Amino acid sequence: xxxxxxxxxxxxxxxxxxxxxxxxxxxxxxxxxxxxxxxxxxxxxxxxxxxxxxxxxxxxxxxxxxxxxxxxxxxxxxxxxxxxxxxxxxxxxxxxxxxxxxxxxxxxxxxxxxxxxxxxxxxxxxxxxxxxxxxxxxxxxxxxxxxxxxxxxxxxxxxxxxxxxxxxxxxxxxx
Numbered sequence: 001x002x003x004x005x006x007x008x009x010x011x012x013x014x015x016x017x018x019x020x021x022x023x024x025x026x027x028x029x030x031x032x033x034x035x036x037x038x039x040x041x042x043x044x045x046x047x048x049x050x051x052x053x054x055x056x057x058x059x060x061x062x063x064x065x066x067x068x069x070x071x072x073x074x075x076x077x078x079x080x081x082x083x084x085x086x087x088x089x090x091x092x093x094x095x096x097x098x099x100x101x102x103x104x105x106x107x108x109x110x111x112x113x114x115x116x117x118x119x120x121x122x123x124x125x126x127x128x129x130x131x132x133x134x135x136x137x138x139x140x141x142x143x144x145x146x147x148x149x150x151x152x153x154x155x156x157x158x159x160x161x162x163x164x165x166x167x168x169x170x171x172x173x174x175x
Contacts, residue, residue: 094134
């Protein structure tokens, strides 16, 4: 079965979607939580940047490839491109910046984005990083759609289509 990366900017709903997938019985790992990420000095010397602990992500994918089940991995880190070939699909969750900032202002599951400086960083990251994520995505889903629709699109990627139905494996699509 498929190994699917669910990525996107802060506030797009990655954690919410992954929680819904878990409730439906799928294996979904939110790399924002647990010991999946380490913070390394930025190349420009201006602070630190989160990156996946590559040995842990490699072990997760390797161990799961033999399971015959779908695996959803959620996160947005600078070294995720190193694992691109290991993902059957790369799904970009997206929404306009105003929607992201409104969601972040009202969420209580993650403190990031509550300060003016963090909100400024979200705006800057959306302008600089989201186009890079979009260029490597196989599918983009607008998360202004109902949550059930977003989760339904993801579960459809995890399962083979019914016999006789053929979809482009890496066809770009947006909802």
